[in-house]
Amino acid sequence: MEILIVEDEKRIAESLKKNFISEGHHALIAENGEEALKKVDSIEFDIVLLDWRLPKLPGIEVCKRIRETGNQVPIILLTAMSELNNKIEAFSYGADDYITKPFSFEEVFARVNAVVRRVKTSRNEILFGDYTLNILTRSLIIGKEEIKLSDKEFELLRYFLLHKGEIIGKEKLSDEVWKLPFSPSSNLVEVTVKNLRKKLDAYSEHNFIRTLYGEGYIFIND
Amino acid sequence: MEILIVEDEKRIAESLKKNFISEGHHALIAENGEEALKKVDSIEFDIVLLDWRLPKLPGIEVCKRIRETGNQVPIILLTAMSELNNKIEAFSYGADDYITKPFSFEEVFARVNAVVRRVKTSRNEILFGDYTLNILTRSLIIGKEEIKLSDKEFELLRYFLLHKGEIIGKEKLSDEVWKLPFSPSSNLVEVTVKNLRKKLDAYSEHNFIRTLYGEGYIFIND
DNA sequence: AAGAATTATGAAAAATTTTTCATAAATAAT
């Protein structure tokens, strides 16, 4: 995961960063609100941990501005106990959860995972490139075109989108998309990937689904 | 819609009730928390308007107890301005929205509609009889059985469930489910209703989809 | 560069879904 830590207290920020990296994630630190806004604008994070009390812009203001640009990145606010009765405000500005200080890393990690999972699976639209995958209608939208996807194509594409940047073996896809044990004698996955690629290629130059020879596939956005 | 108004001030309760009825809805009044709990238990409401300040049980406690039984009925809390900083508590007990007193009926009506629409369309599961329709997997669950639905069957059933108790003509279904102008020469709707009924009948005695001769269909839960 | 393994692809086969059609059953009106 790509994680942005917005926190002016270096001790806390570095500690979080170290812990996330040791869990195999990437973490960046922004020391103030403006820096955070710039980073959020240029990098697609999986989650933003946002301190309530920040030097220039208060965290809640940063949160509000991120949402104003239409960015839906999950945001968890880090607040002190005394700020408890402002939480309603936090939600109304579009934060997804909050954690009160002092917190343990385990707590942060658990919340981050919960929010990321919840947000990812509860969204009914997933954006990638110029496309939008609508989960409710199970169709792929680009501009004003609506591309019909078969059930398997939809399930496959959704799986890729929920696991962007991960290397996914055919066994995994067989398990997760087809709910069948992988059979090396079948090339179902390859055929469906081909058909899905054809639909994506019809409206975009981008190679979203890359092949990693001998390993599987990886979905790349940019 | 079936609306429950939980409010001890008769003047307010009656005024709300009158207004809802004039909009073509049904409204019941509960004067205290216990009465509310009983009614919620026996009647399936579309929304509950719940006063924060109630004689015996406080509204928030009623809210909590409703949720404890697994009931997901949308709840809007009616609170006085001074209770503002308790709202976070309201959400954490499972209320869906709140309105601060004093309010206009227009405000209440707008919020009620917004909440009902949001709750209905955002749910991933819709329960009816002993069945659960899972919106994400598009399958019908009863006990441990999973019944496969074709795409059209699913769309039809979902439409019925989102419009329980409404008389729905075949023209409407053709428009909304098939997104096709109704053609009297086709009996697509009838055939799909038949097939959906067969699947529902396989595990339940209940006639969910009733025919109203010359008018259309109506989905009845109980 | 050649051979082996892996992936891609077009087309056919199989399975499923959608739609039509002819007819039966049910309902309302006379």
Added chain:
DNA sequence: ATTATTTATGAAAAATTTTTCATAATTCTT
């Protein structure tokens, strides 16, 4: 009761999706 209208149903036809298969193309290794 009879008739006209509306709805239900089984089965066939059409369309689509899923899967398999044979073969081509690509990638990796030596």
